[in-house]
Amino acid sequence: MNKLKLLSIISIGLLVTNVMLVAFILTRHAEKPTRQEPRNIVIDKLHFTDNQIHMYDSLIKGHRASIKQWQDDVMKLKNQLYSSLAEENKAEFRDSIIIEISKVQMKIEQIHYSHFEDIKRLCKGDQLNLFNQLTQEIAAIFAPQRPKGMN
Numbered sequence: 001m002n003k004l005k006l007l008s009i010i011s012i013g014l015l016v017t018n019v020m021l022v023a024f025i026l027t028r029h030a031e032k033p034t035r036q037e038p039r040n041i042v043i044d045k046l047h048f049t050d051n052q053i054h055m056y057d058s059l060i061k062g063h064r065a066s067i068k069q070w071q072d073d074v075m076k077l078k079n080q081l082y083s084s085l086a087e088e089n090k091a092e093f094r095d096s097i098i099i100e101i102s103k104v105q106m107k108i109e110q111i112h113y114s115h116f117e118d119i120k121r122l123c124k125g126d127q128l129n130l131f132n133q134l135t136q137e138i139a140a141i142f143a144p145q146r147p148k149g150m151n
Contacts, residue, residue, distance in 0.1 A: 038141050042119065045134050046127050055122055063115045070108045077101045112142075 039060060043053055081097040116138065123131045134141075 041141050042134070046119075046123060046130050048122070048127075052122050056119065059115065059118050059122075063111070066111050067108060070104055070111065073104050074101055074108070077104065 039056070042048075043056065046052075048056060077097055077100050081094065081101070084093060084097070116135075120128070120131050
């Protein structure tokens with residue numbers, strides 16, 4: 001076998017291997033399930049009408065604005081808490097900040113709960129049964145998506 005024939009066989013082998021590798025990478029990426037937006041899950045599961053969707057979108061807008069304000073408060077408190085690590089503070093200061101964070105977090109959960117009550121009020125007839133079924137999934141649907149490898 002001469003050198004030209006050997007180099008041709010090696011080149012073809014490498015080309016086929018690269019094509020297979022690219023195909024594997026592309027198909028593996030395509031298999032990843034995409035997470036559906038919680039808004040769309042609620043609309044689909046409750047079979048909202050166009051009018052209900054419009055009202056739901058208004059609820060979402062108000063809910064997000066309210067939650068953002070309280071989450072900003074949590075971040076400010078956490079910054080105070082963690083910046084105190086550089087100082088020699090008493091445990092009392094740390095504990096008081098943690099208590100304040102928990103109070104704000106409790107308010108956030110109350111706002112979330114009220115938001116779901118508002119969604120329930122949008123439901124009519126059989127949608128109430130669908131909403132009751134949805135309550136079993138709400139925490140999972142609205143949970144923040146974890147980065148890969150953190151599960």
